[in-house]
Amino acid sequence: MALYVHKYGGTSVGSVERIEGVAKKIKKFKDEGHDVVVAVSAMSGETNRLIELANAITDQPTPREMDVLVSTGEQVTIALLSMALNKLGVPARSYTGAQVKILTDSAHMKARIQDIDTNKIKGDLSEGRVVIVAGFQGVDGDGNITTLGRGGSDTTGVALAAALNADECHIYTDVDGVYTTDPRVVEKARRMDKITFEEMLEMASLGSKVLQIRSVEFAGKYKVPLRVLHSSKEGNGTLITIEDDESVEQPVISGIAFNRDEAKLTVLGVPDIPGVASKILGPVSAANIEVDMIVQNVAADKTTDFTFTVHRNDFVKTEAILREVAQSLGAREVSGAKDITKVSLVGVGMRSHAGVASKMFDVLAQENINIQIISTSEIKISVVIAEKYLELAVRALHTAFDLDDNDK
Known part of the structure; x- marks a missing residue:
């Protein structure tokens, strides 16, 4: 019992x-x-x-x-x-x-x-x-x-x-479990029998709507095995549990997550002085706006271009804040784009496999998809691309990393 x-x-x-x-x-x-x-x-x-x-x-x-x-x-x-x-x-x-x-x-x-x-x-x-x-x-x-x-x-x-x-x-x-990606985008998306708390937390934070983030955090903290099941269909669903150290054949990539609700803003020609990042992001944070990916590039003329992403609903509010900040800092201009999306590879197998990033970039290059921003962590690689290439990118990556369900 x-x-x-x-x-x-x-x-x-x-x-x-x-x-x-x-x-x-x-x-x-x-x-x-x-x-x-x-x-x-x-x-x-x-x-x-x-x-x-x-x-x-x-x-x-x-x-x-x-x-x-x-x-x-x-x-x-x-x-x-x-x-x-x-x-x-x-x-x-x-x-x-x-x-x-x-x-x-x-x-x-x-x-x-x-x-x-x-x-x-x-x-x-x-x-x-x-x-x-x-x-x-x-x-x-x-x-x-x-x-x-x-x-x-x-x-x-x-x-x-x-x-x-x-x-x-x-x-x-x-839904009858956690899939390698959204089945509405990739017909050959495969239901996973098992996924780690760490991977599920990344998937949830990157756009997968199957589970609420706080519940995954709670389950991971107290080591509560979770199983996602369909309420009206029979099946074993997907088990979310601690990493199985005994699993020799841990897949390199477990899933692909994406988020359509991203917007990008750039402050161009900012003086490259200590504390400039705080001066830009401080007012944004004070307005209760969450910042996601950040990139800073320093030019030869000792100025920097500062780029970051926010939720698309916060784009107009953030842009208005940045125009005031840019004026006070003596920056050249503020630009932005709402037609972007974030695509992420997730997998604990990245810890023990090299070349995942280069393969991802090569796959996108073969499809003539330009990468605007790159962000990485121990088990995740995220890129920002033009939204019009979202489905093409996800399908190409899904096939390239052997995630397709070949029975479909």
Whole structure:
């Protein structure tokens, strides 16, 4: 007998029929003799509906009241799923985050879990019940309802699995696992049987939307095996776990991630003096704008061109900030482009294999794709290219690094 924590997203519980389907899936685990704890999201579209109600009242709702409001979505789901299980003859009990309790800090709308009281859960499990916990929410030390931010139900599921020392945490979603790249771009993309936490974290941060980044970080920290599965299809999904040192045939590249939401800005002709990077990026950071890739080139005339990327939604705001900065620094001009994209190779196999970067650059050169920016880490190589070449680049790289599923 094993202990599994299941997490079901909004589409998985988006209707009464789907909730009943989830109940049947859980029943199979119980019939096999396993213990099951479930974390659920609100029904698809419900959180957005609640946010729209708040915005109809005021365009500046207080974070505390927003948490009180949006946390009600999960309360509906836990009750309905508990009813569906009891109807099938499976004893079940639902809990809000406060009832468990899931203790968080007081950062409303982006709280972080500090502790989970597992006594009620363990008591119910010992009596043969399925325990259903509202994802995405908790309670602070003063008893205020808090929420964990978008995608927080994944984090709830992983945190429960860690606190209960579960055998696996199953993340049920609308895909049947983690693929080598987006199947909508590459038809021969292959579902991976296994991927490391490190690789999954890179994939998630680089644009893969399968898992929320914080949940992967949490799982890696507490060594909770994660498995991504389809909520309505059978299959083994993808297991996300620690690196397997015994695996001799570790693939060099595990996957290719890309992000279409990039924009590039350059400050040209900046005096090459100490602290210039801080003077450029300081005001950008103060405006709560996240900077991604950075490149600085020093010319023979002792000036520098400073280039970096931001989210495309922040392009106009960042450009306005840079024009003021450029004037104060005596820079020549500010230029920018929104028609770019970032493509990244990810794989722990890079640690023990040379020549990955040169092969990547050669493949792109053969397709006449110009590289604008390059960034590397121990298990990742990212390049910025023109957005119009995105699909061509991903397909060419996918084939060149032997990621194609040749059965498709």
